[in-house]
Amino acid sequence: MAEISSAAMTGLDERKPLHLALPAGLRCASPVLVVLLLGFLAPLLTVAAYAFATPRTFEAFSSFTLANFATIFNPANTVWSSFAWSLFLAAMTVVLLAIVCYPIAYGLTRLFGKWAGFVSVLFVFPLFVSENVRLYGWVLFFIKNGVLDGTLKWLGLSGGPEVLYTPGIVLFGMVYTYLPFMLFPMTLGLAMVPRDVVDAAADFGASRFMIWREIELPLAMPGILIGALLTFVIAAGAVAESQILGGQTIITVTHDIETAFTYSQNWPLGSALAVLLMVIVSGLSLFVMSKLDLDRILGRR
């Protein structure tokens, strides 16, 4: 009896179900892994393959040429200018947002007290409405005979400024749209500055400016950097602001990519542009991050 059961046990061991052969960690991670492989890596590889396909064909994986990149770098074309606009606007957005958000973040962490939650909700609220709808709202506000212009005329004044369809309004739109993405990481960063440490610096007679430069800013820097990087990466791919508010006075690189995939049905060129944008943005981000000693900023040297 005992022999039989032990033999049965051994038999069971040999026919161990397949799912037990995988370690528990891998089994738990497999759903995410499948989603990432299918939803993230596969499209990325497809785009990369299209970037090296024969122009104006759908021969991804079956042809290899650098013709698409040659088109982009051909000085006779103006594609480089859309790259320049995208990166310039993204950089300006980051700079302006850093200046605009710092006082708000400071207020949220230090001054607003019990109102901080309410103010945060006000800043998040616009995200509940589609970006395009909000941008068309601004168009209605700034357009000739729109909210601003119309009201001023009704009041007997000369009417509003003609800001619509200029590069300035595109930048305004981007600052407006991406504000929460800078504000909240920055608020988190400022919240990480211990109150005692600021009080101690003041106790030693340090001026407000010195406390800001020597204590507050370096200690809040991780949050500020994350906010800056996040906004730069999203802003570099912005398209709606230039299309809706800018009325195509500015062509961003994302617009070029969209056009290549839709009107001109040139998927290889669109893919090449996308790959190039990806390389530039990720390269720039990694470069900035390597220049900044995050461990030192976080006090983990």
Place this chain on the structure above:
Amino acid sequence: MILVSVETPAHERDGAALAVLQLVGVRKTFGSFTAVEDINLDIYDGEFLTVVGPSGSGKTTLLRMLAGMERPTAGNITLRGMLINDVPSNKRPTCLVFQSLALFPHKTVGDNIEFPLKVKKMSRAERRRRALELIRLMRLPESYYSKNVTTCSGGEQQRVALARALAYDPDILFFDEPLSALDYKLKKAMEKELKDLHRATGKTFVYITHSLEEAMVMSDRIAVMRAGRFVQVGTPDEIYSRPANRFVAEFIGDVNVFGVKKDANGGWVFEDDGGSVEVALPPGLADAREAAVVVRPEFLRFIDEPSQASNAIKGTVYNEYALGSRIQYEVRSGDRTLLVELSRANAWTGGLDQPVIVGWDASDAIVVKG
């Protein structure tokens, strides 16, 4: 009404000391809550004064007012005769060592210590020289100058915080329980180091703690605080041997406290249900009907005959606790629990649950208000 006895400190009796910091009728309220009430105190030049009280007694609020981080609701704080109620902390020649130490986590040990010197716009070379001097004074290795402060141990961070405070060269140093996060052994060592530092620098130290034991070791004077008021201000010896009331007596540590009242003949008897036992007490509180008797465990002993001491209580040994060089016994007598402390040489050998007679002399008892 709480009895407040303000003793004259030894160095003032010598006639040399000056009040560097004076508090007159200081009060602080937060909304309807009164954190500090009617505080009057002179802090003398060069003394080590400790304010001790349980959490919520208002000691930290008092310290924050002294350091300029809170404004008193009423009363005056004067520094060398100058009213400083509304002078913010960065304009006061005082410095607070925080409970959290508040070191700058992104700076090196050297940069932390140099911060107050940088504020004073001292040259880089001079700053470095001062910082290294202080690092040596704190008995830290000089290589720590360029070490990141977050990688230092608890005790080392303590020393860095002290060095940084000394670099500021303040008139008065305030301490908000800076030793509370350290383990027992390190805390004991730091207490002595702090007292040595006080001698070496000759500065006025005002220290806040909830541990009267800590206060006893370090202080020239102790102010015991309860519910926003001072209960007693005096030297450690005065606090220990002449506590103003039951609260102070119990705060110091293990004590035997008995409620007593006057009987018809004018003698004291135990108040509780342990039977109407007459108690022999030293004179004091002649006009009171009720009082508390405080007897420290080391004044209690085991006796063979009740006649061998002026007071005797029968009981049984319930438990014993070894305290190193001394042993403490818990003796139960009816509802009463007595603590008897003997030196190891005189240890009780009779075992637990044995009947004993606990005796003490009237002269060792302290009579305080109940």
